[in-house]
Amino acid sequence: MPTFQPRSTARFSTLVGSLLLTACAFISINPASAADAQPxxxxxxxxxxxxxxxxxxxxxxxxxxxxxxxxxxxxxxxxDPAQTQYRQNALTRCKALPDADRIECEKRIDGSGVTQGNPMDGGVLRENVTIVPGTLSK
Structure with missing residues (x-):
């Protein structure tokens, strides 16, 4: 039959307490925090x-x-000043487009639509689908 060792129990209690504090810290992070609401x-x-x-x-x-x-x-x-500069550069590239395309370009830069890839893989592809109703011909 195992013997009770107070020293190992104290260590175990300390470990459990530390784990509980860590878990509480992670649980207290609210996913809907103000940081997530910011653009x-x-x-x-x-x-x-x-x-x-x-x-x-x-x-x-x-x-x-x-x-x-x-x-x-x-x-x-x-x-991050670099991120601000990257965004400004991207929006500047959008200015060269016709008005309708420029608006869509700016939406993609601001996060609308789907973004794939990363610079390490060779580039970032941003896609935003806009449905335009057709006209009926008689």
Missing amino acids: GSNYEKERAACLNGSSNQDRATCLKEAGAAREEAARGKLN
Whole structure:
């Protein structure tokens, strides 16, 4: 019959307590936080990339970084000048298009539609489908 060892019980209790605190920290993150409501929030996309392996990081590190970025965005402290410049460059490229196409281009840049690929694979493809009703001919 195993003997009771108080020292190992104390360690086990400490471990369980630490795990519970960690779990509470993860549970307390509200998916509908202010950071997610802000335009340009990438948390769900970053989390999906972590889970499907396309982030080029190990899963644990990737999820930790995505969560940290989300918290900083909620505090208003996440500001990436390079991303702002990339967006401005993309919108500038849209200006060369005719008005109807320019509006659709700007919608794609602002996140409307479906985005595939990444720069490491050779490019980003943004697709937005607009249904235009046809006219009947007599």
